[in-house]
Amino acid sequence: MTLVLNEEQRLLKDTAKDFISRVMPVSALRTLRDQKDALGYKREHWQQMVELGWASMVLPEAYDGLDFGYMGLGAVIEESGRTLAASPLFSTVVLGSTIIIEGGSEEQKSALLPGIAAGEISLALALEEKPHHQTTGFATTAVADGDDFIIQGKKVFVLDGHSADQLIVATTMESGIGLFIVDASASGIDRRRHHLIDSRNTATIEFKQVRVNKSSLIGDAVQGQNILNTAMDYGRICLAAEMLGAAKECFERTVAYLKERDQFGVKIGSFQALQHRAAKMYIELELSKSVVLDALSAIDDKRADLPQLASLAKASLNDVFELVTNEAVQMHGGIGVTDELDIGFFLKRSRVATQILGDSSFHRDRYASLCGY
Amino acid sequence: MSDLDQFRQTVHAWLEENCPPAMRTPITREEQVWAGKNKVFPNQDAKLWFERMRDKGWTAPEWPAELGGGGLDERQAKVLRDEMKRLGCRTPLFDLGIWMLGPAVLEYGTEEQRQQHIPSIVRGDVRWCQGYSEPGAGSDLASLQTRAEDHGDHFLVNGAKIWTTNADKADWIFCLVRTDPDAKKQEGISFLLIDMDNPGVSTTPIELISGESEFCQTFFDNVKVPKANLIGELNKGWSVAKSLLKHERKLMAEIGGDTPGPSFSPVQAGIEYVGLDSSGKLRDHGLREQLVSHEMAYRAIGLTHFRSFEERMNGVADNNVPLIMKYVGTEESKRKEEVLMAILGQRALGWYDDEFNADELLTNRGWLFSKALSIAGGTSEVQLNIIAKRVLGLPT
Numbered sequence: 053m054t055l056v057l058n059e060e061q062r063l064l065k066d067t068a069k070d071f072i073s074r075v076m077p078v079s080a081l082r083t084l085r086d087q088k089d090a091l092g093y094k095r096e097h098w099q100q101m102v103e104l105g106w107a108s109m110v111l112p113e114a115y116d117g118l119d120f121g122y123m124g125l126g127a128v129i130e131e132s133g134r135t136l137a138a139s140p141l142f143s144t145v146v147l148g149s150t151i152i153i154e155g156g157s158e159e160q161k162s163a164l165l166p167g168i169a170a171g172e173i174s175l176a177l178a179l180e181e182k183p184h185h186q187t188t189g190f191a192t193t194a195v196a197d198g199d200d201f202i203i204q205g206k207k208v209f210v211l212d213g214h215s216a217d218q219l220i221v222a223t224t225m226e227s228g229i230g231l232f233i234v235d236a237s238a239s240g241i242d243r244r245r246h247h248l249i250d251s252r253n254t255a256t257i258e259f260k261q262v263r264v265n266k267s268s269l270i271g272d273a274v275q276g277q278n279i280l281n282t283a284m285d286y287g288r289i290c291l292a293a294e295m296l297g298a299a300k301e302c303f304e305r306t307v308a309y310l311k312e313r314d315q316f317g318v319k320i321g322s323f324q325a326l327q328h329r330a331a332k333m334y335i336e337l338e339l340s341k342s343v344v345l346d347a348l349s350a351i352d353d354k355r356a357d358l359p360q361l362a363s364l365a366k367a368s369l370n371d372v373f374e375l376v377t378n379e380a381v382q383m384h385g386g387i388g389v390t391d392e393l394d395i396g397f398f399l400k401r402s403r404v405a406t407q408i409l410g411d412s413s414f415h416r417d418r419y420a421s422l423c424g425y
Numbered sequence: 426m427s428d429l430d431q432f433r434q435t436v437h438a439w440l441e442e443n444c445p446p447a448m449r450t451p452i453t454r455e456e457q458v459w460a461g462k463n464k465v466f467p468n469q470d471a472k473l474w475f476e477r478m479r480d481k482g483w484t485a486p487e488w489p490a491e492l493g494g495g496g497l498d499e500r501q502a503k504v505l506r507d508e509m510k511r512l513g514c515r516t517p518l519f520d521l522g523i524w525m526l527g528p529a530v531l532e533y534g535t536e537e538q539r540q541q542h543i544p545s546i547v548r549g550d551v552r553w554c555q556g557y558s559e560p561g562a563g564s565d566l567a568s569l570q571t572r573a574e575d576h577g578d579h580f581l582v583n584g585a586k587i588w589t590t591n592a593d594k595a596d597w598i599f600c601l602v603r604t605d606p607d608a609k610k611q612e613g614i615s616f617l618l619i620d621m622d623n624p625g626v627s628t629t630p631i632e633l634i635s636g637e638s639e640f641c642q643t644f645f646d647n648v649k650v651p652k653a654n655l656i657g658e659l660n661k662g663w664s665v666a667k668s669l670l671k672h673e674r675k676l677m678a679e680i681g682g683d684t685p686g687p688s689f690s691p692v693q694a695g696i697e698y699v700g701l702d703s704s705g706k707l708r709d710h711g712l713r714e715q716l717v718s719h720e721m722a723y724r725a726i727g728l729t730h731f732r733s734f735e736e737r738m739n740g741v742a743d744n745n746v747p748l749i750m751k752y753v754g755t756e757e758s759k760r761k762e763e764v765l766m767a768i769l770g771q772r773a774l775g776w777y778d779d780e781f782n783a784d785e786l787l788t789n790r791g792w793l794f795s796k797a798l799s800i801a802g803g804t805s806e807v808q809l810n811i812i813a814k815r816v817l818g819l820p821t
Contacts, residue, residue, distance in 0.1 A: 055731055056732070062741075321819040321820050322821055324810070326819075327810065328809040330813055330817055331808075331809040331810075331812035331813045331816075334749070334817060335749045338749055339722070340725070342725060342728035342729040342731070343724075343728060345732065346732075364725070367721060368725060416718065419721060420716070420720075421705065421706065424696075425705075425713065425717075
C-alpha cells in the first residue's frame with residue numbers, strides 16, 4: 053500500500069498534464085460537440101495518446117504491454133479529467149482489456165491485446181439495460197445452438213459503443229453470466245449513437261439473434277460474474293481518478309474567479325460565506341485524493357478489499373464532483389450558466405460520470421453490504 | 426529484510442514480552458495513567474507497563490535519547506505505534522507535556538531548559554496543563570490580557586485563563602502572557618512556564634454538559650515567575666504558541682485514538698441495537714445510510730492521515746494537508762457520536778441508572794463531550810478561515 057507516486061509515475065503525470073492541456077483542452081471537446089463529430093473523439097489525439105504509451109500501460113509485457121500499473125494509468129486519467137478529454141482509453145483499455153486479461157483465452161489475448169496496445173483495436177462493454185447501473189441479472193441472453201451461441205437483447209448507455217471495433221456483451225446464460233466478444237459489424241447488430249449532455253460517446257445497441265462461435269465466450273459462465281466484477285471495479289476506480297482531475301480543475305478555476313471578481317467594491321473571495329464553502333470543497337478534494345490513490349494501489353497490489361475501495365472511491369468522487377460543479381456554477385454567478393464558460397461542461401460531465409458504473413446510493417449500499425451490514 | 430522490517434520484528438517481540446495482557450484491553454477513563462508528582466496507578470500491571478516503556482524512552486519515542494526519549498526516527502516511531510495498535514497496547518502515559526509542550530521546548534528551549542524539562546516529561550514526573558484561552562477571548566487567542574511584568578529577576582503575573590484542561594490536577598502550566606501591552610496584538614506575547622505551587626495560583630473546575638469537569642479556570646494573583654522559565658524570545662511567544670497549536674490540532678485530529686468510549690464500534694452497535702433484515706442489511710435503511718456515510722468518511726480520513734505521513738517520508742509533503750485534519754477529524758467525530766446516539770435510540774438516553782449499561786452511558790457522555798472538539802483548539806470556523814486564507818489564498 054502506498055499513497056504517493058514514485059518518481060517515474062510523477063514524471064508520467066507531468067508529461068500527461070502537459071500533453072493534455074496543450075493538445076486537448078476543453079475547447080477540443082467543445083469543437084467535437086459543435087461539429088456533431090461522428091466519431092466523438094479525434095483519431096489523431098488517440099494516436100498520440102497511444103504513442104505516449106497510455107493504451108499499453110497496464111497490459112502485460114507478453115502482449116506488447118508496458119506492465120506499468122494502475123497508479124501510473126490513474127495519474128494519466130486524472131490529468132485527462134482536467135480537460136474532459138474524449139478518447140476510447142476508458143472503454144477500451146480499462147474496461148475492455150481488463151476483461152480480456154482476466155478471463156480471455158490465449159487465443160483471445162493474442163488476437164486482441166497487441167492491437168489494443170497499438171491503438172488499432174477499440175472495445176466497448178455492452179452492460180447496462182436499465183435506467184440505473186446493473187451488475188447482474190441481464191435480460192440479454194446467450195443461448196447455445198450447436199457450436200454457436202445466439203445473443204438476443206438490447207443494451208443501453210454503451211460507452212464508445214457506436215465506434216468500437218469489438219463489443220463485449222454481458223449476457224445471461226443457463227449457468228451464469230456470459231461475456232462474449234463480438235465483432236461490431238456482425239450481422240444482427242444495430243447501433244444507435246446518442247448525444248448526451250456531456251458531449252461524449254454512448255450508444256444503444258440491439259443484438260437481434262446475433263450468432264457467434266463459442267470461441268468468442270470469454271472464460272466461462274461460472275467465472276463470468278467475477279471477471280465482470282473485476283472490470284467494473286477497475287472501471288469505477290479509474291473513472292474516480294478522472295472525476296478527481298475534473299473536480300480539481302473546476303475547483304481551481306472557481307477559486308481563481310473568487311480572487312478576481314469584484315462585487316460591492318471588494319473581491320467576492322473575501323466573503324466568509326464563500327470562503328468557508330471553498331475551504332470545505334478543498335477538504336473534500338483532499339480526502340478524495342487519498343481514496344483514489346489507495347484504490348489505484350489496491351489494483352496494483354491485487355488487494356482483497358478492492359471492491360470496498362472501488363465503491364468508496366466512486367461514491368466519494370460522485371459526491372465531491374457534484375458538490376464542486378454545483379458550487380462552481382453558483383459562485384460564478386450569471387456567467388456560470390452560460391455556454392461560453394467551460395464550467396457548464398464540467399457540470400454536465402459530472403452527472404454522466406455519476407451514472408457510469410453506479411451512483412453514490414448504489415455504492416453506499418454495496419459498501420455497507422460488503423462490510424456486513 | 427529491510428532495517429525497518431527488522432526493527433518491526435524487534436519491537437513486536439519486545440511488546441509481546443513486556444506488555445502485560447491486562448494492558449492490551451481497551452482502556453477506561455479511570456485506568457489512564459497521567460503524569461505527575463503523585464502518579465496514580467489503577468493496578469500493578471499499569472505501573473509495570475509504564476515503567477518498562479519509560480525506561481525504553483518510549484513514552485516519547487521520537488525525542489532524543491540523550492534527554493531520555495526513545496531516539497526513534499519518524500518511520501520507526503510509526504512502526505512502534507502500529508505494532509502497539511496491532512497488539513492493542515494501551516498508551517502507558519498521558520500528559521500534555523508529551524503531546525504539546527515537549528516538542529516546543531525541543532524546538533525553542535535553551536539547553537538548560539531542555540535538560541530541566543524534557544527528561545522529567547519523558548519520566549512522567551510532572552503533569553502539565555495549558556494556559557492559552559482567556560475568559561471572553563475564545564478563538565481570538567491573540568487578544569489575551571494576562572500580564573507578565575518585568576521585575577528584574579522575575580516576572581509578576583496577573584490575570585486569568587480558561588479551559589485549562591485538568592489544571593486542578595496539574596503540577597505546572599505553560600502559558601501565553603502579555604509582556605508588552607503597547608505592541609500590536611500578536612507581537613507583545615511571551616511563552617512562560619509556571620509552577621502551580623507558586624503562591625497566587627488558584628484553579629476552579631467548570632462543570633460541562635457531559636457532567637464532567639475536566640476544564641478549569643486558573644487565576645494568577647501576583648505570581649512571581651523566574652525569568653529562566655521564559656521559552657523562546659521575549660515578546661516572540663506567538664511563534665512558540667503556533668508550533669504548539671499545530672501539535673494540539675494534530676492530536677485532536679487523530680480520531681479513534683485512546684479516548685475511552687463504548688466498547689462497540691458504530692457498526693457493531695448497529696447490528697446489536699437495530700438488527701439485520703433477511704438480506705443482511707440494517708433494518709432501518711435511513712440509519713444504515715447515515716452509518717455508511719460516516720464509515721466511508723472515516724476511512725477516507727484515515728487514508729489521508731496515512732498519505733500525509735507518506736508524503737512527508739518521501740519528501741513530497743503538501744504542507745497544507747495537516748491543516749485540514751483538525752476540522753475534518755473533529756467534525757467526523759461529532760457525526761460518529763450522532764450516529765451512535767441514533768443507533769442506540771432510547772437506550773442512549775440514560776443519565777445514571779442501573780437500567781443502562783456502561784456502554785450506553787458512555788455513548789451519551791461521548792456525544793456530549795464531542796461537542797467540545799470542534800470548539801477547543803480553534804473552532805471549526807477558525808479552521809475554515811485558515812484554510813481559505815493560507816491554503817487557497819483568498820483575499821481578506
